[in-house]
Amino acid sequence: MNEQAKSNNKVIKKLVLTVFAMFGFGFALVPLYDVFCDITGLNGKTNTAAATYDDDGIDTSRSIKVQFITRNAKAVPWQFKPVINEIVVHPGEMKFVNFYAKNESKRAIVGQAVPSVSPGLAANYFQKIECFCFTQQPLQAGEEVEMGLQFYVDRDLPDDISTLTLSYTLYDISDKADS
Amino acid sequence: MTTDTINESLADDHHGDSHDHKMTGIKRWLYTTNHKDIGTLYLWFSFIMLLTGGALAMVIRAELFQPGLQIVEPDFFNQLTTTHGLIMVFGAIMPAFTGFANWMLPMMIGAPDMALPRMNNWSFWILPFAFAILISSFFMESGAPNFGWTFYAPLSTTYSNGSTAFFVFAVHIMGISSIMGAINIVVTIMNLRAPGMTYMKMPLFVWTFFITAYLLIAVMPVLAGVVTMLLTDTYFGTSFFDAAGGGDPVMFQHIFWFFGHPEVYIMILPAFGIVSTIIPAFARKKLFGYSSMVYATASIALLSFIVWAHHMFTTGMPLFGELFFMYCTMLIAVPTGVKVFNWVATMWRGSMTFEMPMMFSIAFVILFTIGGFSGLMLAMTPIDFQYHDTYFVVAHFHYVLVTGSLFSIFAGTYYWLPKWTGHMYSESLAKWHFWCSIISVNLLFFPMHFLGLAGMPRRIPDYALQFADFNKWVSIGGFAFGLSQLIFLAVVLKCIKGGEKAPAKPWDGAEGLEWEVASPAPYHTFSTPPKVD
Numbered sequence A: 001m002n003e004q005a006k007s008n009n010k011v012i013k014k015l016v017l018t019v020f021a022m023f024g025f026g027f028a029l030v031p032l033y034d035v036f037c038d039i040t041g042l043n044g045k046t047n048t049a050a051a052t053y054d055d056d057g058i059d060t061s062r063s064i065k066v067q068f069i070t071r072n073a074k075a076v077p078w079q080f081k082p083v084i085n086e087i088v089v090h091p092g093e094m095k096f097v098n099f100y101a102k103n104e105s106k107r108a109i110v111g112q113a114v115p116s117v118s119p120g121l122a123a124n125y126f127q128k129i130e131c132f133c134f135t136q137q138p139l140q141a142g143e144e145v146e147m148g149l150q151f152y153v154d155r156d157l158p159d160d161i162s163t164l165t166l167s168y169t170l171y172d173i174s175d176k177a178d179s
Numbered sequence B: 001m002t003t004d005t006i007n008e009s010l011a012d013d014h015h016g017d018s019h020d021h022k023m024t025g026i027k028r029w030l031y032t033t034n035h036k037d038i039g040t041l042y043l044w045f046s047f048i049m050l051l052t053g054g055a056l057a058m059v060i061r062a063e064l065f066q067p068g069l070q071i072v073e074p075d076f077f078n079q080l081t082t083t084h085g086l087i088m089v090f091g092a093i094m095p096a097f098t099g100f101a102n103w104m105l106p107m108m109i110g111a112p113d114m115a116l117p118r119m120n121n122w123s124f125w126i127l128p129f130a131f132a133i134l135i136s137s138f139f140m141e142s143g144a145p146n147f148g149w150t151f152y153a154p155l156s157t158t159y160s161n162g163s164t165a166f167f168v169f170a171v172h173i174m175g176i177s178s179i180m181g182a183i184n185i186v187v188t189i190m191n192l193r194a195p196g197m198t199y200m201k202m203p204l205f206v207w208t209f210f211i212t213a214y215l216l217i218a219v220m221p222v223l224a225g226v227v228t229m230l231l232t233d234t235y236f237g238t239s240f241f242d243a244a245g246g247g248d249p250v251m252f253q254h255i256f257w258f259f260g261h262p263e264v265y266i267m268i269l270p271a272f273g274i275v276s277t278i279i280p281a282f283a284r285k286k287l288f289g290y291s292s293m294v295y296a297t298a299s300i301a302l303l304s305f306i307v308w309a310h311h312m313f314t315t316g317m318p319l320f321g322e323l324f325f326m327y328c329t330m331l332i333a334v335p336t337g338v339k340v341f342n343w344v345a346t347m348w349r350g351s352m353t354f355e356m357p358m359m360f361s362i363a364f365v366i367l368f369t370i371g372g373f374s375g376l377m378l379a380m381t382p383i384d385f386q387y388h389d390t391y392f393v394v395a396h397f398h399y400v401l402v403t404g405s406l407f408s409i410f411a412g413t414y415y416w417l418p419k420w421t422g423h424m425y426s427e428s429l430a431k432w433h434f435w436c437s438i439i440s441v442n443l444l445f446f447p448m449h450f451l452g453l454a455g456m457p458r459r460i461p462d463y464a465l466q467f468a469d470f471n472k473w474v475s476i477g478g479f480a481f482g483l484s485q486l487i488f489l490a491v492v493l494k495c496i497k498g499g500e501k502a503p504a505k506p507w508d509g510a511e512g513l514e515w516e517v518a519s520p521a522p523y524h525t526f527s528t529p530p531k532v533d
Helices: A002-040 A120-125 B002-018 B026-031 B035-063 B074-109 B117-125 B127-139 B164-191 B204-235 B249-266 B269-283 B290-306 B319-347 B356-379 B381-387 B391-421 B427-453 B465-497
Strands: A064-072 A078-082 A086-089 A094-103 A109-118 A126-131 A137-139 A144-153 A163-172
Touching: A002 B164, A002 B204, A002 B249, A064 A078, A064 A094, A064 A144, A078 A109, A078 A163, A086 A094, A094 A109, A094 A137, A109 A120, A109 A126, A120 A126, A137 A144, B026 B035, B035 B074, B035 B117, B035 B127, B035 B391, B035 B465, B074 B127, B074 B164, B074 B204, B074 B269, B074 B391, B117 B127, B117 B164, B127 B164, B164 B204, B204 B249, B204 B269, B204 B290, B249 B269, B249 B290, B269 B290, B269 B319, B269 B356, B269 B391, B290 B319, B319 B356, B319 B381, B356 B381, B356 B391, B356 B427, B381 B427, B391 B427, B391 B465, B427 B465
Parallel strands: A064 A163
Antiparallel strands: A064 A086, A078 A094, A094 A144, A109 A137, A109 A163, A126 A144
16 A cells, blocks of 8 residues: 555656646746747737837838827826827838827826737837837826827838838826836 | 456445444535545535526526516626636536546546545535635625636726635635646546556546546646736736736736636546447447547647637737637547547447437537537637627537536436436436426527527627517526426435435446446445456
8 A cells, every 4th residue: 555655646746746837837928928929020019128220221112101099098087199190101211200198187197108009910010219108107287298209110011011000008007107 | 257346346345334434414524535425525516506507597598588688787797697607617517527537437447446535525625615705706795706707807807896806716726626636536547447457448438537637737727827817917916917017918818718728628528438438338339439539539638728719819810820720729620520420330230228328428419519510610710700709609618518518417427326326217207307408408509509690799688689589589498498407406316315226237238347336336345456357
C-alpha cells in the first residue's frame, strides 16, 4: 500500500504542478496578447510612444482619407470632438490636426483618450509623431483646450486600404491619475 | 473468471457487514469517503441544481410566453438567464458527470475506491457552499449576476451591479472542486486499474472520463485566472480589461473562450462515454471501432484548444484569423462524425431491444447530431455574422447540452439504477418520462432555430410581434419539459423504495466489471482486485 501511495503522490505532484502552471498561463496570456497584437498589427492599437518622421518623400500617386471620430466613455462630462472630421493625405505626408475638449462639469477631471484605428491591420501604418493621447489631460471645471495630433501615414500602407478611421475614446481617470 | 469474481465479491460483502464502520444519519454523508456515497451525493446535488436552474428557466419562458413585459423587469430577466446558465453548467451537468465517475469508475476498473477518498469528500462538500454564495446574491440589494454566464468585461466590471465578488468567489470554489475531482479521476485511472487491464482494454466510459479530467486540469485554472483578473479590475483598480488603463476588453473574450471552448467538450465527452457503454449492451454487439473511438475522443480534446475564437467572429478579427478558426472548428466535425458513425454501426444488424437506457441513447445520437450540425453552420464565418447572438445559438447549445449531455445522464441513470438501488425501475413510468421529455424538448428547442434565423436576439425579455406564435409554443414545450422531469424524480424515488429485485446483471448484453458484483452494489467492492484477461 505504501508503494501505492508513493506512485499516487508522483502523479498528484505532476497534476498539481500543471494546475499552477495553467493558472500562470492564464496571466501570461495578458502580455502574450499584447506582444502578439504588436507583432501582427492586429487589434487596431496604435503605437503608444511618439514615432519619428523619416523623410523618404511623399507618395503623391495615392490619396488616403483619414476620418476622425470621438466618443465619451460612460458619460464623461466633457465636450470632446475633432476640429475637422476628415482630411485627405498622401502617404508620407505629415499633417497636424486639432481636437477640442471642454470640461463642462463643476469639478476638475483628468481625461485620457485611447486611440484605435480601423481597419485594424492599418494601425501599424498610422504613425503619430505627437499626440495628446500620449499624456493625461487634466482640465479644471469649465476649462477648454485644443489638443494637437501630428501624424503621417506610412508609405507601406497596403494598397487595398484607402480610408482610415481614427477613433478616440475619452475616459475619466481622475481616481487613477498620477498626481 | 465470472464465477471467481462473484464469489470474491460475496466474500467482500460479508467482510463489509462485519467490519462496516458506516456512520448513521447526517454524519454518514458529511464524513463519508466511500466513492459510492460521494457519487450518490453528487448525483442528488446535480438533480437539485437541475430543478433550481429549471425553475429559473420556467420564469424566463413565462416572461417570453407573449411579447411585452409581464412578469419580470429586464434587469431581473438578465439575472435569470445568467444564473440559469451558471447553475446548469457548473451545478447540474458537471457534478452529474463527476457523480457517474465516482460511482462507476472504481467498479469498472476493479478498484476498491477512488485513489484519494478524503479529497473526494472535500471536493463534493465545498460545492453546496459555492452555489449558496451564488444563489444568495438573489436576495441582496445588488441582485444576482446579470452579465450573462459568459460574464464579458466590461459588463461584469465597469457596469457590474455589485454582484461580481460573489460571482467570482462562487466560481473559484466550483473550479477548485472540479480540479480536485479531476485529479482524483486521473490518479485513480492511472494507478488503480486491476491487473491485466491495459489502457486499451479500459471501457470507453473510463477513457472519456480520463480525457475529460485532463481537459479540466488544463482549463479550469485559466477560468480561475480570468475571474481573478475580473475581481481585481472591479475592486482593486487594475486594468486588465479596461481600455482607460491600457487594457483590452476583447482580451477578456480570448482568455474566457480559451477556457470556454474546452469546457463545452468537458460537458459532452463523458456523455459520449455513457452512450458508448449503453448502445453495445442493447444492440448485443461489441462497440464498433473501439480504438477509433479512443483516438476520436483524444483528437476532439486536442482540437478544442485551437478553436476558441469561433465564439468571437464578430469582434473584428482579421480575415486570416476568421478562416483559421473556421477551418479548425469544422475539423472537429470529423472525429465527431467518426463517433456517430460508430454508434450507428454498432446498432447495425444488432439484436436491439429498446429499454429506457437504449431509448435515451438513440434519442441522444439523433438529437445530438442535430445540435452538431447547427454547430457546423455556426462555424461558418460569413453565416455566423447573421446567427451570432440569436436564438439559433440558443437552439444549438441546448440541443447539445440538453438532448446531448442531459439525455446521456438520464440514459446512464436508467442503465445503472438497478446496480445502485438493487431494484428495477418502473418501465411504464420511465416510458412516460421518455415520451413526455422527447416530445416537449423538441417543441421547446426546435422552433428556436427558426426564431434565430428570423432574427430574434437572445437574452432579451421582450420581442417583436412576429415572433409571438413560435415563442408561445416554445414556452409550452418548456413548461412540459420541466414538469416531465418530476416523472423522472418519481421513477428514481420509486426505484429506491422498492420494485422488482434486480439481478447482478439485469441487462443480458451488458459488459464490464460493474456487473460482476451484486445488485445493489455492496458498500465495499473489489477489495482484492479482479483479474482481467
